[in-house]
Amino acid sequence: MEAAPRRILALHLPWLESEGLDPGPLLLWGIEGPRRLVMAVDPAAARLGLRAGMALADARAMVPQATVLPHDPHRAAARLTALALHLRRFTPLVATEAPDTLLLDTTGCEALAGGEAALARQALAALEACGHAALAAMAGNAAAAAALARHAVPGEPPRILPPGTEAEALSPLPLERLRLPAEMLRRLRGLGLRRIGEVLAQPRGPLTRRFGPGLLARLDLATGAARAALRPLAPPPVFAATLAPPEPLITRAGLDAALARLLPELCHRLEAAGQGLRRLRLALRRVDGSRQEIGLGTGGPVRDPAHLARLLREKLEGVAPGFGIERLEVRALETQPLEARQSEGLADGEAAAREALERLLDRLGQRLPVWRAQPCASHWPEQAVRAVSPFAVVRTPSDWDNHQDGPWGGRPRPVWLLARPEPVEAAPDGLVWRGRPRPLRHREGPERLEAEWWGAAPERPPRDYWRVECEDGLRLWLCRSEARWFLHGLFA
Incomplete structure (x- = not known):
């Protein structure tokens, strides 16, 4: 035949x-040898006569209003x-x-x-x-x-x-x-x-x-x-395991028994591929055709069935089986390479400690937000740090390499920065905060913070910060901006 x-x-x-980026006309530029060239355009830019391969300077001269992004x-x-x-x-x-x-x-x-x-x-x-x-x-x-x-x-x-x-x-x-x-x-x-x-x-x-x-x-x-x-x-590759029990599951014990079969099967497939999961989805289909899903994320690659079962334990409390669950599927939505480790008796102490910390943070992360602070190159208090994953590698700004006491010359900062600054009123012998007069014993300042030339709007008003100590021992961080006083934080 x-x-x-x-x-x-x-x-x-x-x-x-160019599709899915900023609305046009749009230019994407790159470097070829010593020249900066247009690498791609969108339809709006093409209708104006721009094309890939032309010099970036010529393209910007032809269409000054075009949005320019890196290729x-x-x-x-x-x-x-x-x-x-x-x-x-x-x-x-x-x-x-x-x-x-x-x-x-x-x-x-x-x-x-x-x-x-x-x-x-x-x-x-x-x-x-x-x-x-x-x-x-x-x-x-x-x-x-x-x-x-x-x-x-x-x-x-x-x-x-x-x-x-x-x-x-x-x-x-x-x-x-x-x-x-x-x-x-x-x-x-x-x-x-x-x-x-x-x-x-x-x-x-x-x-x-x-x-x-x-x-x-x-x-x-x-x-x-x-x-x-x-x-x-x-x-x-698809890392998933499914189970259709002979009878619909309506009890928590039945769900636990089903997961005791599914999770080892999923982890075995991950191990064969040298992978560990970072995100897991448990899908439950009821006999009435409705569907319920439970998501789970881990800080590092995992393929331990017991650890995954422990993380799912509390999430299963919210499952409503109705008239019964007729099909279960566990699927790894995101994976990461995971090298095999030596047996427990020969495991390196540092690696074992890190694994224990990762599992602890995974368990805590199922109950409450867990994060760590990443220092940022900004002297504005609300922008000096940002929340990142507890497993992220935290790097300090490059300026820290040149200052032993921090990027801004070792200037003290409060241990508690208020999420929303509170207004305070000036008094002859101190200040009034939350309706209560607070005489001052000592004050230091001002420390002026101007708008950052590399990111902030030039019209942003400057701030003057003062470190004050009240007679009752309370140490405050006060800010004066546009003739108004605010409390930004408290020192230890």
Whole structure:
């Protein structure tokens, strides 16, 4: 039986890098050698005459109102991979062609969608639902399909080439559609060759001597004279375990017994892959069709069933089984590499202590917010620190390397900074706070804080801070701004 001819659907995303960012006109710039170039534009910028490859200074001069952002190729590559995995609903063989093209081997899959044209329209609709505009074409090989997709006109139906007609269809296309190296394109234009058909009509020997075998190899792939294997993306591993008990579960003991089977199975799969989970989801489906989910996060990678069961113990108190739970699934939503450790008798003391601390923080995190303070390079009190994960590596600002007493010359700061400053009133012998007079014994100041030139608005009013001690021993941190007094914190 003769095999079906190979069919490749190409989906070109011309605005992939700019979609989902600030509204246009938008320029994404990068550095190539000594020059700053426009790497990508959005449709609004393209309509104003801007294009990728032009100098950034020229582009800004042409459209001064354009938003300018740095080019991030990693973001675009990650998004292209995510879209490729999303389109595996149409075919299991989906590949990417950097930086903006998806290739789907749809051989034998078109009947499931109602034909090749219908399949192409459905794929375009799936991308549009994700917020991406695309152009499509189908041919007998990836190179031809990609070239036709890059030459497609928005709004027109996808072009579907019959098998064996690739050379004829590609002939009127410009050579840029094959994405040949820039130097090769320049030399071909110097010979007066600008279209694919003009190169195909030339003798192969002189072309090989002048341009090497790469040009002819690319042409043979596009016309179907040679074949290349598509390298589809492998789907990410799924770490999950499911259980459908013979009878619906309605008691807590039944749930615990089910988890005692599911969690070891999940952890065994994680161990086989050298992974530990960071986020877990427990999904419970009731007999009435409703669904309840329980989420769980850990500070470090974990694959210990007993530890996970302990973290889930309190969350299970909120489960309402109704008439019974007929299906359970535990799934690792986020994983991280986790190296195997030695047995307990040979474990390193520091590693064992860190693991014990991680588990303690995991248990505490199920009951209350747990975080640690990250110092920030700001002298405004409310911006001097920010809350980060208790497992984050805390680094001090670079200024701390040059000052033994801190980044701002060792100036004292209160141990308790009020979340909301409280107003105080000045009195002849002290101050009035919360309606109570407080005579002062000692005061130091003022310490003036001006607006930070690197981030704050220039019109932000300055503040004068005073350290005062009341006669009852209370030590306060007072602020005077725009002729008003506030209490910002208390010293120990």
